[in-house]
Amino acid sequence: MKTTQENIFSSKTLSYFLQLSDTMNYTQAAQILGITQPALTQQIKKLERTVGAPLFYSVGKKLRLTEAGHTMLRTTHDIYELLNEATDEIQQSSSETTGEINLGILASIETRVLQAFAIELYKEYPDLTISFHMLTRKEIWENLENNKIDLAIMYLPDSSIKNWQPYSSKKILSDELMYVHHQPELKDRKYIRFKDVTDSPWVIYPQNYFLNATLHDAFKNQMVDFPKIAGRFTLPEQLLNFAIHANTATALPVSFLKGINSDFLEQQNTWMTTLEPKVQLDLSFVFRKNKNEIPRIKFFLDAFDKYLKDEDYLSRLEKIATKDKTK
Incomplete structure (x- = not known):
């Protein structure tokens, strides 16, 4: 028989709860999650039965978190934080030139210099896989929080981000x-x-x-x-x-x-x-604090620094444009 903890954590219920807490709209949350609204409602009610208290209430058409909901939200974030820290700690013992590095890149950014760097890196270190994910800013922050991407490449400053405490940044160029x-x-x-x-x-x-x-x-x-x-x-x-x-x-x-x-x-x-x-x-790398202590992430950032030291970003971009013209 499953314990109460297993009922909560052995499914996607917490992910559903987080998404609803973010949008405060059942229809919108269900669309983002790729499920039906009744399925989302069922999962939330299941979670409420498990914890023994309602997590949301309505004021007119607006959804609000109850006191229990705020407690669950805070606890869920703490759980994800612990899991992310555990993952980073495990990865810090890994090799610097093997494994996968997931880049979350703002979709409006030109990527040809990054692509050229990834190609050069692969030629020398074929066991190090670089994955590009073109994302919206909202998707970038969600994926950083859930440890689905290692490094974000995005524009700063961003006044819409209120909590910078868990993150660090490294400028690529002005x-x-x-x-x-x-x-x-x-x-x-x-x-x-x-x-x-x-x-x-x-x-x-x-x-x-x-x-x-x-x-x-x-x-x-x-x-x-x-x-x-x-x-x-x-x-x-x-x-x-x-x-x-x-x-x-x-x-x-x-x-x-x-x-x-x-x-x-x-x-x-x-x-x-x-x-x-x-x-x-400022075009910048953004990452969770201490992420750059993972060997392959540190190696990637150091290698990119050297790449731009040999020839700066805009010069490389102009060279790529000239090469494309002659094809």
Whole structure:
């Protein structure tokens, strides 16, 4: 016969509970989990019967955690923290050039330099597997918390993240968003102010994406209304393609634009100009504290440092773009 502890921990119930606690919406949580709403409701009721108290209550259409729910949430996070620490401790005795490293990469980031590095690393250390996972910012934080990815590659700073205590970061390069447009009279301008970029419609990132929020904050800080939105896309190449062919404006990271041949942009009557004030970002590794003490993670980070010391990120990106042009 199963014990009470086994009833709680031998299923996906805690994962379901965490997801519902995050969304506070049965329909949304069920969609994210890939199950039906009745199945989610059944699992939550099962957990409530096991602990002997309701974990949620409703105020109108809004869901809230009960006192018991807050206790369960805090305890569940503690359990995951202990499991993550145990996993890290075990992995710290592993070899630095074997095993798998899971990278969670913000979907709006240009990855060709990272891909080139992974290829070089594989050629020399074939027993070290590098896995790329292109994710939203929300997915990155969830996967970091659940130890499903080792290193996140994302833009900082991010004011939406309130609890940085369990995490560390390591900057890869300083980046900024550039105004991409079809106005030849601006191509030789050093900068352009936000109030002067609203005439044309813009194509931008999806609403729940970090760079979308960053752009909207930049316009808001300058007390300028955001331009009309013509479309939304995830990847920078999608945004550029739409901007070129639909004759719209956009904003793209320098770390992406350096990989686009300037002759190609000129041929498309497309140019880039610095926004004033600049929208600056740091492309960074983010990881759980002490994760960099695991031999293969430390080896990866040290090897990437050496890779960029030999030739910096943007120079490598420009070289890749030139090589692609000659193919």
